[in-house]
Amino acid sequence: MKKPSNEVLYEEASTYKDMLLRKSWKMRINETVLFVLGMMILAQFFPTNDTRFKVLVFAIAIAVVGLSPFMYKSVLRPVYKLTKTHLIISMSGQEKSYPLSEVEQIYEGRHFYRVGGKKESLMVSRQFLSHLNERLFYYKKGNKRR
Numbered sequence: 001m002k003k004p005s006n007e008v009l010y011e012e013a014s015t016y017k018d019m020l021l022r023k024s025w026k027m028r029i030n031e032t033v034l035f036v037l038g039m040m041i042l043a044q045f046f047p048t049n050d051t052r053f054k055v056l057v058f059a060i061a062i063a064v065v066g067l068s069p070f071m072y073k074s075v076l077r078p079v080y081k082l083t084k085t086h087l088i089i090s091m092s093g094q095e096k097s098y099p100l101s102e103v104e105q106i107y108e109g110r111h112f113y114r115v116g117g118k119k120e121s122l123m124v125s126r127q128f129l130s131h132l133n134e135r136l137f138y139y140k141k142g143n144k145r146r
Contacts, residue, residue, distance in 0.1 A: 007083060010131045014078040014123040019069035022111040024121040027072060035064045080124050082132055085139070087115065089122075100139040103132075 023031075038060040046053035072078075081088040088097045098116050106112040111122050111129060122129065 008081045008088075009084060009135070010082040010128060012080050012124050012128045014073060014076075014080075015125070016069050016073065018123045018125055019072050019078075020065075022121055022123045023069075023072070024123075027068070031064050031068050034068075035061055038064070078123055080122065080128060082128070082135055084135070087132065089115070089120075100136055103136060105133065105136070 039057055042053055042056050042060070046056070076091050077093065079090040081090070086097045086099055087103050088095060090096075096116075102116050104114045106114055106119060111124070113120055113122055113132075115122075122132075124132075
């Protein structure tokens with residue numbers, strides 16, 4: 001018996017590690033801006049050659065990079081679902097479905113994909129990415145025969 005095309009083959013919510021390692025460029029830029037702002041605020045209170053300034057700069061860097069995935073996870077709540085014919089991305093409670101014909105890998109072995117015409121970073125595990133690549137292979141192979 002064949003599975004219906006809307007049946008979820010694989011579903012995954014982003015973990016802390018996925019959010020830390022596979023952030024989008026927008027998230028990375030936000031973190032950089034936050035770090036620079038923190039550094040500028042510290043520079044108002046301590047001389048830049050002071051040891052306390054240097055220690056606090058490292059503390060801000062660790063806090064921004066280490067704690068931002070928790071914030072992203074609580075705000076965005078990313079969940080990715082893979083069906084036979086679609087990739088479904090849920091962010092902040094909004095679910096968007098993309099046919100596999102609109103999904104293509106940009107860099108081999110990476111988490112960047114062109115989804116719906118836009119470059120997007122998928123914050124999922126390698127296992128989910130391998131399932132997605134497998135589905136894309138079968139989908140494109142099936143379309144070439146027709």
